[in-house]
Amino acid sequence: MKNYIFDFDGTLADSKQCGVIATQEAFRSFGLEVPSEQQIEHYMGIPIEVSFKEMANEELTDSSFEDLLQVFRKRYKAVENDTLVAFPHIREVLQQLFQEDKQLFVVSSKKSDVLLRNLQALEIDAFFKDIIGSDKVTHYKPHPAGILKLIELYQLTKTETVMIGDATFDLQMAKAAHVFSCGVTWGSHGKEKLLSEQPTFLIDEVEQLLELGKK
Numbered sequence: 001m002k003n004y005i006f007d008f009d010g011t012l013a014d015s016k017q018c019g020v021i022a023t024q025e026a027f028r029s030f031g032l033e034v035p036s037e038q039q040i041e042h043y044m045g046i047p048i049e050v051s052f053k054e055m056a057n058e059e060l061t062d063s064s065f066e067d068l069l070q071v072f073r074k075r076y077k078a079v080e081n082d083t084l085v086a087f088p089h090i091r092e093v094l095q096q097l098f099q100e101d102k103q104l105f106v107v108s109s110k111k112s113d114v115l116l117r118n119l120q121a122l123e124i125d126a127f128f129k130d131i132i133g134s135d136k137v138t139h140y141k142p143h144p145a146g147i148l149k150l151i152e153l154y155q156l157t158k159t160e161t162v163m164i165g166d167a168t169f170d171l172q173m174a175k176a177a178h179v180f181s182c183g184v185t186w187g188s189h190g191k192e193k194l195l196s197e198q199p200t201f202l203i204d205e206v207e208q209l210l211e212l213g214k215k
Contacts, residue, residue, distance in 0.1 A: 007165035010187025045167030107146035144177035
């Protein structure tokens with residue numbers, strides 16, 4: 001495997017606490033029914049522009065919905081420094097892959113500026129050749145637009161490319177793009193849920209990412 005495309009939340013970084021705090025506070029401030037931790041975690045792999053509509057118990061006007069997103073983003077930024085952490089051994093594994101001349105990318109449901117800010121805060125941004133946030137595609141996960149954009153930009157060979165993620169959305173995206181998929185069990189969706197998507201690989205430990213390079 002030469003090309004590694006990573007999801008961010010739940011794959012590279014543990015952002016669960018950050019996401020839960022910001023989401024619950026945003027919903028509470030608008031008088032909406034506050035989603036449970038489990039609900040929020042389930043939807044973490046797709047953009048808030050989609051997930052918040054799924055979780056809201058009532059219809060919001062376009063302007064109110066935009067205000068809700070802004071409150072979430074403001075709150076997320078306020079708590080991210082204290083709550084966002086890279087999963088153990090992620091940095092070392094990325095560094096080794098980088099030194100082995102693997103091409104590393106990120107496709108995330110975050111906006112690109114937030115994604116870059118988070119990667120920089122975790123000091124892993126330098127390992128990635130490019131990042132694709134939700135603002136760089138016209139269709140969100142599980143649509144394969146993010147992967148296909150990278151394939152086109154960098155002339156990637158599909159049979160040498162793997163999408164790595166903790167959510168079924170990532171695996172569905174890989175399947176639709178006709179690249180290999182790798183589910184990771186340390187994020188939001190459990191092993192059974194990931195297995196239902198029949199990923200090419202399923203791993204429980206970060207260090208197992210190094211073995212994909214030998215495939």
